Every structure is written in structure tokens, then in C-alpha cells.
Amino acid sequence: IEEIEVAPPKAKEVRIKILATGICRTDDHVIKGIMAAQYPVIVGHEATGVVESIGEGVTTVKPGDKVIPLFLPQCRECNACRNPDGNFCIESDITGRGVLSEGTTRFTCKGKPVYHFMGTSTFTEYTVVDEFSLAKIDAAAPPEKVCLIGCGFSTGYGAAIKTGKVTPGSICVVFGLGGVGLSVIMGCKSAGASRIIGIDLNKSKFEKAMAVGATECISPKDFTKPINEVLSEMTGDNVGFSFEVIGRLDTMVDALASCHMNYGTSVVVGAPPSANMLTYNPMLLFTGRTWKGC
Numbered sequence: 390i391e392e393i394e395v396a397p398p399k400a401k402e403v404r405i406k407i408l409a410t411g412i413c414r415t416d417d418h419v420i421k422g423i424m425a426a427q428y429p430v431i432v433g434h435e436a437t438g439v440v441e442s443i444g445e446g447v448t449t450v451k452p453g454d455k456v457i458p459l460f461l462p463q464c465r466e467c468n469a470c471r472n473p474d475g476n477f478c479i480e481s482d483i484t485g486r487g488v489l490s491e492g493t494t495r496f497t498c499k500g501k502p503v504y505h506f507m508g509t510s511t512f513t514e515y516t517v518v519d520e521f522s523l524a525k526i527d528a529a530a531p532p533e534k535v536c537l538i539g540c541g542f543s544t545g546y547g548a549a550i551k552t553g554k555v556t557p558g559s560i561c562v563v564f565g566l567g568g569v570g571l572s573v574i575m576g577c578k579s580a581g582a583s584r585i586i587g588i589d590l591n592k593s594k595f596e597k598a599m600a601v602g603a604t605e606c607i608s609p610k611d612f613t614k615p616i617n618e619v620l621s622e623m624t625g626d627n628v629g630f631s632f633e634v635i636g637r638l639d640t641m642v643d644a645l646a647s648c649h650m651n652y653g654t655s656v657v658v659g660a661p662p663s664a665n666m667l668t669y670n671p672m673l674l675f676t677g678r679t680w681k682g683c
Contacts, residue, residue, distance in 0.1 A: 398444035405438035409532035427487030433511030435539035437532035460507035545572025557581030565634035578602030617646035
């Protein structure tokens, strides 16, 4: 733990006090140097906070409002925001610039700059974000629970509902049963999937997965065949949707191969290390499969 200076918000910026924050695998990747970022950096991107002060021109929140910082903001002006199929605002800092939209950082330590992470930086008592990177929430919402809406829950649930567009009666497969994977399962269940198969090497995760909606769970360690062949036999070659929620390149290809060769959709949710390059057989796509990023 180190003491830093957090400057007041500039125009169209908001300084918030963090009430609760979760840790995401992406944060861990940056801490370990697996994922690229500007260093030194304050990570963290799923949190709940309360507005402490606002900069000139801020109109959507006021001091005392409870908020969730957004690593995927909504400027409401760029092409992505104005397109009904878009949600990747070009003002987001997911590419790792390490500064707010104005172009500078609000953090310093002993006179030297410290960089932002994904426009949020929630592993700190106070942070400054752009106004468009905030969502105002109900004052009664429990901070330690709703902070997960900032990334973990919304990423997983949205992967099923918005990206994959799971259809009623379909068969879904979820690779990886951590918090985001469980949220994918919830989304598949909400969409009306008839079977939801959870996959993880760690069988201790199966009970929770079943509790939130999985109809069955399997571990690849229990089979000698490739997991896509196992799933084909289990489902009569009828997996409509698969979700990779781990961040391993080999599992991404397994998930793609697991869904139906003609109408299957596979969604990549897990974030892999930055330097990794994906290699796969193009024939997996030529027959009609859809491969999407979340």
C-alpha cells in the first residue's frame, strides 16, 4: 500500500470515493506483466463509489451520488455509441493509454505520474474518471454486491444475452466456471437454453455452477478424447452456443470446434496474455460457424 496524490477533477470529470471493488483476472494479468499497460499503474475496474466532487460542466451526477465506474463508457457521440449494434466507445481506454480523455493523469506519487487503467483505476481510496465513464445507481444498492456489475457479472451475462444471443431451447457450453463463467450460465438460463454444460478442471466449482443454472458439469481430465468430441457425443452434435471464459488460446479453439459446424456460435470472453497469437484451422469457420469476441 502506497500513498499517492489524487488531483481534483478537471472539466467533465468526476472524483469518487471507492466503497467496494472486486478483482478481475485482467487486473491480475497487468499486475504480473502478462497484459500490456502503462506503468506505474493503478489497476481495478469493477467497483462502487460515491461522488466526492465534480469538474466544470458535469451534469449527470452530483456529490453524494452512488455510482459504478465504467471501463466501457458511453460518450454517446462516437460511431460505436451511435450505432445500435455498437458498445465499444472509442473514448474507452481499453487499449492502455493510461490517461483520461483529456490526455493526462490525475495520479502522482512523490511528484511522478502514475497512470490510469481502463479509465477507472479502482484499487485506490479515491479515483478520477470521465463523466461519461460513470453510471448512477440506486443509493440503497449494496456496494459489495453491485460492484460486480462493473465487469464480472455484466461481461458474462452480456456475453450470453447480447453477444451470443442465446436462443430458447438451445444447448450451451461454458468453458471456465469462475465468477464470469457463472454469469454466462445465468445469462444462458435467462435466455431459455434447454441444456447448459459447464466445463472446468476444478470439480469443486460444479456445485455452484449447478446452483446458478448449469444442467450438468464435466471435467476434461475425465476423458481421453478431445473435449469437442466428448461434447458432440453428449449432445448429438447440437451445441448451439459455446463460451470460452478462461483466456487460453487452446481452449478458445476447443470452444469453437465444440459448437455446431454450420450454425454454432462461439464467444470469446476470457482475456489472454497480450503477446499471444492465435492459430487455428480455418475450416472450422468455412462451414458456417460464427466466432465472436465479447
